[in-house]
Amino acid sequence: MYVLGGAGALARGYNCLILNGPGQGDSLWVRKLYFRPDWEKVITPVVDAMLRHREVDPKRIALVGASQGGFWVPRALAFEHRIAAGVADPGVWDVSDPWLRSLPKFVRDVLDAGKKSQFDQMIQMGTASNPRARAMLHFRMRPLGMTSFYDAFHAVRDYNLAEVAGRIKCPMLITDPEGEQFFPGQARKPYDALQCPKQIIQFTREQGAEQHCEWPLQATAIIAFTTGWTIP
Numbered sequence: 001m002y003v004l005g006g007a008g009a010l011a012r013g014y015n016c017l018i019l020n021g022p023g024q025g026d027s028l029w030v031r032k033l034y035f036r037p038d039w040e041k042v043i044t045p046v047v048d049a050m051l052r053h054r055e056v057d058p059k060r061i062a063l064v065g066a067s068q069g070g071f072w073v074p075r076a077l078a079f080e081h082r083i084a085a086g087v088a089d090p091g092v093w094d095v096s097d098p099w100l101r102s103l104p105k106f107v108r109d110v111l112d113a114g115k116k117s118q119f120d121q122m123i124q125m126g127t128a129s130n131p132r133a134r135a136m137l138h139f140r141m142r143p144l145g146m147t148s149f150y151d152a153f154h155a156v157r158d159y160n161l162a163e164v165a166g167r168i169k170c171p172m173l174i175t176d177p178e179g180e181q182f183f184p185g186q187a188r189k190p191y192d193a194l195q196c197p198k199q200i201i202q203f204t205r206e207q208g209a210e211q212h213c214e215w216p217l218q219a220t221a222i223i224a225f226t227t228g229w230t231i232p
Contacts, residue, residue: 005064015055019046021072023143034145037158039072040079047082060084066213070183071095071159074172074190078164084171089213091174091187091200095159098182099140099152116150123149165193172196177203177214 001018009016020027021042023035036042043063050056062085065073070092077086100108107126110119127134141152172194176187191200203209 001066005066015053017046017050021069023145028143032145035143037075039076042072043076043083044080047080051082058082062086065089067182068092068095068159070175070187071161074161074168075164077170077172078161078167081169085173086168086170087173087175088187088190089173089175090177090180090183091190092183093161093186093189093193095183096153096156097186099156103153111150111153116148119150119153120148161190161193165190166195168194168196170196172198174198174200175203175214176200177209177211178205179211181212 006016006018021039022028022033027033047061050061051058061083063073063077063083064087065071066089070088070090073086073088074091077083103111107119107122110122123137127137137149141147141149144152144155146152146155172191174187174191174194176191180187187200191198203214207214
């Protein structure tokens with residue numbers, strides 16, 4: 001995060017705080033803090049801590065979230081109104097979509113019916129012959145702090161902006177990179193739901209900025225948004 005944004009912010013005169021939220025980095029490995037959908041419970045204490053530093057202008061705090069942070073940042077901003085601007089890179093409407101879209105209907109029906117033991121057994125059998133899929137699923141479940149497939153698939157349904165996007169008050173930048181792998185087609189949904197000042201930027205393969213989080217141009221887009229530049 002320092003290389004892909006923090007250094008660029010510092011070079012332009014920003015004060016920059018980088019943190020590992022619950023389920024990320026040492027917050028997961030050392031402190032055993034796990035993903036949670038209500039990220040305002042994470043960001044509000046961070047803002048409280050920042051405001052104790054003289055170099056922080058309380059009227060000019062921006063919050064940037066990359067990858068799944070494209071859900072967490074808007075979620076936090078719906079409740080934490082001391083932040084002056086937010087960036088969701090990319091815009092994420094529903095975190096559960098990449099979890100659920102590959103499930104066959106008959107498996108999805110078992111999940112919807114609340115049949116925990118049957119769902120766990122079906123996923124276990126379905127991944128038994130595919131070590132790569134099994135390893136990836138366990139990797140994705142680890143930040144949730146869950147070992148039951150049913151619990152994990154059920155929990156991620158709470159990670160959506162449907163009921164909170166309209167509560168955001170500060171200006172928002174939503175990015176929409178071409179070829180987004182994990183949340184394809186989602187960026188426009190939070191953008192359309194926002195009632196605050198907003199901008200959406202599409203990044204393309206021709207720019208060298210396609211795929212997840214379009215990292216090569218991310219820092220430039222963020223700086224431009226928060227300083228009022230126009231991005232060509």
